[in-house]
Structure formats: C-alpha cells, structure tokens
Amino acid sequence: MSKAFQVPKNPDEVMKWINSIPMYREDHPYDLSFKSPQEILDVQNSKLQKQMERLEKLSPFYREKFKEWGIDPKSIKTVDDLEKVPLTSKADFMADAGESFKLDMDFDNIMEYILYDVTYTTGTTTGMPSRFYNTTYDMFMLSWMFRVGCKIGYLEPDDILMNLFPFHFIPHIGFYRTWHFAAAAGMTLAFGFTGAPLPGFPHNIHRSMQQAIEDIETKKVNALSGIGSYIRRLIMTAEEQGRDFSRLNKIQALGEPVPQGMRIDMRRRLQNMGAEEVFISNAFGFTEAQTAFQECTELGGAHTGVPEVYFLEVVDEETGKRKPDGKPGLLTITHLDRRGTCLLRYLVGDIVAITHETCPHCGRNDARIIIAVGSTYGTRTKELLKVKGTLINAESMRDAVANTEGVSEYQFIITKERKDDPYSMDLLKLKVGVEKGVDRKKLEAILIDKVQRAVELRPKIEFVEDLSQIFSPDETLKATRVIDERPME
C-alpha cells in the first residue's frame, strides 16, 4: 500500500498540502493564480501588449489581418480592448493547415524561437491535419504550466504515473504532454504504449491493455492519465480479473467529458479492487491550450492555472459579443505569451461558461471553466444536433445515461425508422451494455424516462451483450457516444 491520499477540502487544506511539497512551496511566490484579480489583470495587459507587437512583426496571418481590419495592434492595450478584434475561426486556421499562424523567426531572439515540437489537431478541410507549433520558449513555458497544473490537480513528485494515451501515428497532445507534465513535476512515469497500427508498417510496436493492467500492479502505479472511456474500460477489465489496484488514488480522465456518474462508477470499481480515496479529474484540455485545465475538486471548475499565458472569453454564438461570467457561449482563447503558433480570440469549438470569482475550494483567482450543462464542462458545438426537427444538446442526452446505475457502456444512434426510406421519421436508438444481475425491464423504463426528460425524445433501447459492439479500445481512441447515421441532406 502506498500512503493514503486525501483530497484537500478547503483553501487552508490546499495551502497546507502545497507547503508539504518543497517544489510546490518554492514555486508558490511565482504562481499568479493565487494573486489578486488586479495583479492578474495587470500582468495580462502587459503581456498582451508585447504579444500584439510580436503578432504585428512576426505573424503572417495577423499582420495582414490588422491591415484588412483597419486595427492598429498598438491600440490593443488591455484584455478589454480585445473586444475590438474580430474572432478567428477554425476555418481560418485550417485554410493553410495552421502554417500562417506560426510566428517568423525573430533573429534578435533566436534561442526563444527555435522550433521544438509539433502536435496536430484533427479535422481539416483538406484531410491534412493542422499543425500547432511550439518553440523553445513555448516548451519552457509549458514546463512551468505543467508544474502549476500538477499542483492544482494534486499530482506529486512521489507519484508513479502511467501514461495511457495511445502512441498514435499523428502526434496528439495526450501522449506527449503526459510525459512532459510528469517530467516537469518530477514524477516516475510508466507507459501503456497502446495504440492503433500505422497502416503498412511491418511490425506491431504497441503494447496491449492487458500488459498495462499487469504493469499497474507490478510497477506500483498510483496515478493514471489517459482518455476517460479507455481508462474506464481498463478498470472494468482489471476488476473482472480481480486485480489488486489498491494503490490507485489519482486519475486524470481526459480527452472527453467524464460525467459524474462515470466517475462514481470508476471509483466504485477501484474500491472493489482495494483502493481508498480516489481523485478523478476530468481536466478540460484542447490542442490550442497545449494542456488540460485542472480541477481542484471534482466538478468544481477547470482552472486555467496560468493567466499569464491565456486569456479566455466566452462570446455569443450569433453576435460574437463577449458574454458575462456564468453565461454559456462559445469559448475563445487568446495567447498572451507565445512564440510558435499564436492565436487571437480563437474559437475553440466548445460551448462553455467561465468565472473569474475566487475559487471557494482552493482560493485561486484564475479564470475557471464551470459546469454549464449536465455534469461536464464543454459541449462541442458540432454536437448540437437536430433530431425530429428539434435542436438537441447531445451532452444532456449523454449525461442522462452516463449517470444511470447498471449501465456499463452506451451509445446513441440517430437513424431512420426505415433504413430504406430516407424520408421516414428520425429514430433515436440507445444501445446499452448492462452490469450482471440488472433488471433490464426496469432499467429500460428508467432510461427512456431520463432521455425524454433531457432531450424530449423517446429512445428505442437495445441491450447489447458484447461491449465491443459499442466501443472497442483496440480499434478506436475513444468511445463514440453519439452516432448520426442519417443520410446527408
């Protein structure tokens, strides 16, 4: 057994925990998230002015846009002035796979501008994934961000972490940032090294989920980082095998929304394998942030952690105007101190709500993304679907089912009542895998009721015996919870 971990419950306990770890105690004076809102704003404004200078001089995309928009970048002196700047869309970014957003070399500061790393965001118009570049300066800043982030999420230098993100043929942030954050905080790192094969590559270089399960036991791993649905499947398999997972006490369940019911389920299974208190964090990450914003308490908000690096805004979907704290809208990110790929008011593609209020749990003053719908942080905008003529929020629908006892896997399929008739009524199917011994009739009634309450649609329930029909961790990165099979109009 490792030492038991107890999640600090209030700002005093958080400070006590920070002071118990020399590295975090020494970092603390430089940690802007604990400073006053005014100090944070002052730093953000002065960083923004320098960033605007860099964009004017070195950004191929923005120096052209400033002329086109008739905006003098020097007139943008405060984060409030940003409201004068038009939004940058995903389409803008994808138009040349992100190339024109990378700053040119600054020959007066070569060391800061050396290209160091590239990760890719999925989804483009041409099929070529868009590139997101980090220079040496950005990588050093990432290291600092990770120290701050690990501190928010209670990861400690003594932790033994397993990286369960897949080693994929396209570099995503999950696999690479996990080793980086572990390194930055001085943790010991083990690897699952799973993933999908590179088509045509002659050898299988990946390891299996089974090997990861065995390593978690034998290497005394106490923390996991990976995609939420993958970690959960691993835990389910380990539970069936009666493994000793008593050391596990911290889970970074990332890459997709992990609603409350899913966390409760994972915790219960871990406790069946001997675990005690388990902190399950669904930090909110995306490529343009290069990190995941950490929770200091489950569901308590996703802390940006480093307000000197990002400025977040929530804007109205229709008008593009900034929305007040607490009101949901489109998330935008502005980089305040970067050298590689730099974005201004970039629409990330999620609907979220933010707050600048002091966090009651930890006492930090950085911006936090808060729960706006169900029990998860963001709804991808593309997940607003029209079914039977009604705009539905896929997140509310998922949340309703994921928080239901007895459900082990699930998937919504939006299809047509008659497959051979594209004009027949839309049909909402819900495939469900169940725990042993569950009363299916009763569960069916509960699910129908919950989904109806969430999205005003009655689902047709189909029980599935083989869970890999819903999600096969060997084939896909994450479980697809909603599939739209209707013919394109």
Ligand SMILES: [Zn+2]
């Ligand atoms: Zn907090």
